[in-house]
Amino acid sequence: MRSDLLSRVLSLLPDQSETPELTRFYTLMRDYPQRGGKGIRSELLLASARAHGLREGGPGWEGALWLAASLELFQNWVLIHDDIEDDSEERRGRPALHRICGLPVALNVGDALHAYMWAAVGRAGVPGAFEEFLQMIHRTAEGQHLDLAWVEGREWNLREADYLKMVQLKTAHYTVIVPLRLGALAAGAEPRETFTPAGLALGTAFQIRDDVLNLAGDPHKYGKEIGGDLLEGKRTLIVLHWLARAPEEQRVVFLDQMRRDRADKDPAVTAQIHRWLLEGGSVAYAQDYAQRQAQEGLKLLEQSLATAPDPQAAAELVGGVRELATRDG
């Protein structure tokens, strides 16, 4: 995220204690924010605020910045808990927090950051923002539940519609819909209803693109382990598309590996599965699907913003979202 936003996030978090172990606690809370996330969602929020007529540095801008900081805090506590839930190895090119300080300590660090997120929402003092954050967490947790429950139940008998439902809940709200809405609220405007269908399409495109990058991305740009989703047994559009078409003997090999815990998976076999997914046309299918969703979402967003108070800022917002939906890292 931008350095002024990072400073704002860090200014809210405690720093030093006379109890050395608490100073360590604060250092752990500051770790993920300082790893340099891209700040996609906070930029989207600020672009939306500008499109709704808010001037950088003018009245109400402070409120928008605190909401942007709140979104970044949301992202960071969620990532700490996500990484535990998925037992991920890496985050932003370094070991996941629970691999540094152990699961119990990391879980509690995430809870502490969650509370500081609410402190930032309170600081913003923007009417309606509290309710937006509630709805955002409710939906994200529901999507996360579907994702985790399928892994836990070794559930592979899923349709593409199940995946799309999960992604809409897990990604679209906090990545697109709520940032757009919060930008409007920060500018004192009523959020447009059409942000929801636009955001559902764009959020879906965004998540599918992330799934594609996880299998086929550039490790240096991506920041997480390539193929990690396979080791974590994640359901993706790519895998569901491939499963519905794969030869029976490949399906058997796949399902056998996916029944196993991460540590019991055979690296050579998961590498083979990885190749099957890349070669079978399912990655290309998912890329096309994401592309169509992105087009659809961008069209809806442009229509939504046709009457925006600041047309130039609205065009920049759409441009930023286009970049986001077609990123390669």
Next chain:
Amino acid sequence: MRSDLLSRVLSLLPDQSETPELTRFYTLMRDYPQRGGKGIRSELLLASARAHGLREGGPGWEGALWLAASLELFQNWVLIHDDIEDDSEERRGRPALHRICGLPVALNVGDALHAYMWAAVGRAGVPGAFEEFLQMIHRTAEGQHLDLAWVEGREWNLREADYLKMVQLKTAHYTVIVPLRLGALAAGAEPRETFTPAGLALGTAFQIRDDVLNLAGDPHKYGKEIGGDLLEGKRTLIVLHWLARAPEEQRVVFLDQMRRDRADKDPAVTAQIHRWLLEGGSVAYAQDYAQRQAQEGLKLLEQSLATAPDPQAAAELVGGVRELATRDG
């Protein structure tokens, strides 16, 4: 908790979804609240509101009830995460949530409940309550960090003062200080400064008593496994007192067991350690310590409430706290 309060908590949580797996998610969110916690903290809050002049059913009482529901929601999400962090077996006489649905799903259920806690705080609409909940979570998470970091770091080189600092942060704020303060705020009164020293003493008494019950309590009344703290390697006043006095050969046996993960501990040896703790006078020492802290806290609380708007309700509040500080289950 009281059935009307439980109904209020459940009324805030979703119930049914057209997606069966989300209905299961909602059922998991409702599980801990429905296990029948004692509702100690919410009763304390309501008693404090009455002592500050709020009439049951009168103006402002709804706000107090929503804050009481918020405290119960706090307690429940924290217990879900605590049970993961300590890898506890049981909670309120049944398996801990993560032993029913797996750690990742349970962690996410706790996060969802955390957000619904804030929804309840918002519903209360009591000025100042938002900030109280922030401070409560900050302090509780700091205390929890000390507790968890000592376990993670196999740290036994601790003084009684370290334990007392941890307990003040981990237990006193959310069990006593904040409920007393929230009751005042619900009644439109400024919380008394002396609630803090009173609550620190009473919260310490409360936690030490819990530590004693964990080793020497009645399994039917206690609701968690007796001796669980030993298996989880918890630092308690009892253990620190005993360690400072135990014969070298017993210390060596103790520290050897405590270096091991729960699964690698020898049940016969931990049973032997359990007997040493009971026989060595350290349980009695801790009981005396808790007793003195309770007396001190009650004296301070009585002084604080000498000018309370409703003297009879204030006397009932002190009586309730006395019961709490001398409970046996």
